[in-house]
Amino acid sequence: MDFTYDDEQDALRDAVRGLVGKAYADFEQRRRTAAEEPGFSEKMWTQLAEMGLLGLPFAEEDGGVGAGPVEIGIVARELGRVLAPEPYLTSVVLAGGLVSAAGTRGQRAEVLGALSAGESVLAFAHDEEGSRWAPSASAVRATRDGDAWTLTGVKEPVPHGARADLLVVSAALPDGGTGVFLVDPDGVQRDGYTTYDGGRAARVTFDGTAATPLGTPGQDLEPTIATILDIGRIMAGQEALGAMEVALAATTSYLTSRKQFGVTLNTFQALNFRAADMYVSLELASSLVQWATMVLATGDATRAADAAARAAYQVSRASRHVGQEAIQLHGGIAMTAEYSVGMYAARLSALDHLLGDGQHHLARLAAGIEGYGAIDPLAPTAGRG
């Protein structure tokens, strides 16, 4: 039992921090990058690939690095610290993760090879109107004609859907269940826009669009999607931790430098106490996310699903608390777009709503409370005592 990174993991963290810190620690630079299409830096995408980060989760035979959840978490956390606009979470962790989990050998090599090399951006087209984080699809339907498959319906919002070189799309199968398809976006109608956290998303409309089934044609992949979403939740939690760390640091440094009534704000205990509570929220969330990351590494999907819901719930509460208080304790300056803190709160909110917010996960947890007595996070097998 050990919650600390080993030397290699420390080195990975330092390397990622060095790379993205150089690019985005200056918030103005990050703002300029996010303002221009495609909303992130293509150069940075290539650099992330060169450092091996885009291939981190994938097997070596598929062109990846074969690293574990802890390493992916380190990358996500560092990207979160600087609000890096590159679509690591949606393109690599979610879309790439799905291809890695369900693709045929050929699909994996082709798709993940290009992704790992930084030559392509994937989008995971999964959200539908009213679906609210379900692992299934219904608004986009797949139709089969012999070996040929087509998709019809609308996916929205699709993160980076307008820029993506390849769409990974969930769709209702003709015989029930949810399949996943690879779609070449040429010829698909894509209406892109900017999201409130400075990211990009699109409305993607399929109209008898040709699609290639991922893995075995016709296979229900809902359980696989659910697992990938759980992984995404934990990694979104890592990203949120990075963002919260920086939002808190910005707040404490503001409190010690901003003067009102002739003294710095940290003269007022009422404000210090609120900052102390932000720290408490962050530490508790951090413990839970690191634990969930390790649970993920055990490879037990049931346990990971539970851990993901728990981490997501705690992060949701913490990130609202930290984001809101960071703004409040900064006063008016935090409301301006040039100042970073407001964007941290926006990003935390976007992460919270990407894969299921606190209420969603609390409902999930509440549904199962009589299945166990007390939770034992160190239990060697089931995770519950």
Added chain:
Amino acid sequence: MQLELSAEDQAFREEMREFFTMKFPQEIRDAVTAGRELTKEQIVESQQTLNAAGLAVPHWPEEWGGRGWSDLRRHLWNEEMQAAAVPLPLAFNANMIGPVLAHFGSQELKERFLPPTANLDIWWSQGFSEPDAGSDLASLRTTAVRDGDHFVVNGQKTWTTLGQYGDWIFTLVRTDPEVKKQAGISMLLIDMTSPGVEVRPIELIDGGHEVNEVWFTDVRVPADLLVGELNGGWTIAKFLLGNERVGVAPVGTTKRVLAQAKELAGAQLEDPFTRARFAELENELLSLELTALRVVAHSEGGEPHPASSVLKLKGTEIQQAVTELVLDLAGPAGLATGEGAGVPEWAHLAAPTYLNMRKASIYGGSNEIQRQIIARTILGL
């Protein structure tokens, strides 16, 4: 990072679990499970059972009964005790004066006091707080004036927990009124049967008698019962109040009570709001437990983890929230606290427990003081 315990630590955990659940007096565990107040005899029997097995003071120096365990093992020991409803060793003895004597005491004091302290042959009370010295402990006024080879002590201590059982009391007294307030304080050990010591009960909001006032009128204390240096008491007090990083958050007990509450809830578990409250508290508790694990894993032979200050603050908040939940589950039955009430025991005890537990965020450094520590020492505010 690694989730699971090493095979050795896992075996250690099982060994603890087995001892606490198989070899420890069942009636005492039943009383704890039911939430009943323990008698003095039960508390003494409990600690003596632990001490006989080498489990009362494993964190002391090995010479005095310590086991040389890692912080992680101490954590597991502590958690397993709580999970099994075994009363923890008396904090005044095991966590407060014992480590202080082992660290600051003369060889004579160690030999005289440490063995009976470990075995609870001496019951210690803590005489720090005074009516005008609470969070601001250094403003205490009880005086000790040197007179030959004695100190003469006058003043009043208050909030002395279980002082009615106390054989000895470790006190902070003012030995130099002329200097800066922290610099004039010493620690004295006082035999509570000495002439001039008077213990007066204070009734608390739950109706119980667990705290007392202790008055000192011309009490003569042999000078060799001074601990450490004359006027060095503040350093000792800081050591005493600050050296706890294992077990400050009563996670195991709170977990046990919460799991029990689920069973007591019965049909109320069908209410989605009640379920959500359980799920929320469980999650908070899980994050607290994991934070405690991070802290013990990190402090292995090094500096304490900064997050350790989170444990008392959040631990007591959750502990209180769980007693509040239990009281809500009891609902109207919780009103039936009078003699002769026929409601189940847990419902009968729910309100007194809820009221009593409000203390947790006040004593041992109130939660506001914890926030102050986080703000100052961690966040640099």
